[in-house]
Amino acid sequence: MITSKKKREEYYHALKEKDRSYDGIFYAGIKTTGIFCHPTCRARKPKFENCEFYPTAEEALLAGYRPCKICQPLSFPQAIPEEVQLLVNAVEEQPEKRWKEADFLAIGLNSATARRKFKEVYKMTFVQYARARRMGLAFKEIRRGSKVIEQQLEAGYESSSGFNDAFTKIMGNPAKKVVARQLNASFISTPIGRMLCLSDDDYLYLLEFENRRGLEREIEQLRLKYNFRIIYGQTAVNQLVEEQLGEYFQGVRTEFSLPLFYDGSPFQKEVWKILETIPCGKTLSYRDIALRLGDKNKVRAVGRANGSNKMAIVIPCHRVIGSDGNLTGYAGGIERKQYLLELEKRAALQKHE
The missing domain is CATH 1.10.10.10 (Winged helix-like DNA-binding domain superfamily/Winged helix DNA-binding domain)
Structure with a gap:
């Protein structure tokens, strides 16, 4: 996410003026609607404080935003092929789904052709897109700490099943079963991307870039193995991780001293x-x-x-x-x-x- 106030003001001005020279430079996430747009979107412009700006579509997806149906930000500058739009719609209907070859055939698509066209249009693979959408929904929930039903409505689902499944399959059901332990999730910004940190008061359990391949499976396996529930929050360990990472990226720290939980053979x-x-x-x-x-x-x-x-x-x-x-x-x-x-x-x- 773009955090520089000067840059945010520049991008907001471009968004208000529908400045075509900025198309492909940034994507605007609209907090009040849960969508993201490209700068020339013709929809009514939000207030400055309701905008977040991202340099890539994947980052906007990971932040929990879905593509705007009016401006179709991911199809700029070309029209979106029918096969690709079909896949995007299918992901929105079942964001928790992990796609297999048979799933493409079930909606009348050739897997190889659909994947190739998706990559051509979106500059990311279909697997990346579907994963980012799933993870974005889960991350959005844990960041805000609000009730699933509130997030589900904001995300545009008429029933709770799609949103709830996308969240609970990764982070654990927030209400329906008793769990033994609780992990706190937080996000740490670095010069090369945001990182997800899972910790409790005693250990660091996971520290990964939020778009890492296989991250959601890592989270699920950790959660299921130890019967964890994951919620958003700060711990003393997380604060120590953030402090030491900051020193590392400044070039003043070459070793870490953190309490690690080694989950492995x-x-x-x-x-x-x-x-x-x-x-x-x-x-x-x-x-x-x-x-x-x-x-x-x-x-x-x-x-x-x-x-x-x-x-x-x-x-x-x-x-x-x-x-x-x-x-x-x-x-x-x-x-x-x-x-x-x-x-x-x-x-x-x-x-x-």
């Missing part, structure tokens, strides 16, 4: 412990780690354990690279991995000057 925990020993500014290959574990044939197993890490940056899985030096295998995205490694090299050099 004995082998995964072994791998994660090795990751924590990699110095800031350095890297290891998957083969290096396998050799440290005493078996060069465990390279793939190391890769899987690396991908199962739930503590992005803090347990530095981004410091693991291919044997040929290539930056491979980072669920947060290769661009983020490169940014983090370059940041750490600079911080390590400054530390030793």
Whole structure:
């Protein structure tokens, strides 16, 4: 989300004036309607305080906004193909759904063709779109902390089932069953994207970029395994995470001191412990780690354990690279991995000057 007041004022002026030069530059989320638009939308303009601005459509979706039916922001500048509109409508009808090949056939679509056209129009895959919409609804609920029925109506659902399912399948039912423990969810802004933090008063359980591949499954597995309910809120651990991440991105912190909850198999925990020993500014290959574990044939197993890490940056899985030096295998995205490694090299050099 764009937080600079100067930028927000600039974008709001562009929105009011329907300035075509800003189309594709930002998307405007309208708090009062729960939709997002491109700058030239002909709908009635909201007040400044009711607008949020996002550089990408995916961020707007993750914030819980749905595409405006008037301006169809994701189809700019071309008309939206019928197959793509059919998929968008289907996601709105069942936001909790995880699509399989048979689901495309059920609505009369060829999966490969529909996916290709979706990517051409939206510049993101259909899987990314559907996931962002599901996660956005869940994130919206936990951020606001209000009753599901209120959020369901604002999101445009006539019945509670669609919205409620989208939320509860990820975060847990807020009312219908007794749970043993409660986790607090909060969001931390960083220069390379917002992160979701799950913690209680004792431990950090998860720290991931909100658009990470597989994030919702990580949340579900954690919740179901330990019978957690997840709500929005701050904890002392979360505040410590935010403080240390801020220092890290400023280049003044090269190590973290946080109470971590290691949720994994004995082998995964072994791998994660090795990751924590990699110095800031350095890297290891998957083969290096396998050799440290005493078996060069465990390279793939190391890769899987690396991908199962739930503590992005803090347990530095981004410091693991291919044997040929290539930056491979980072669920947060290769661009983020490169940014983090370059940041750490600079911080390590400054530390030793």
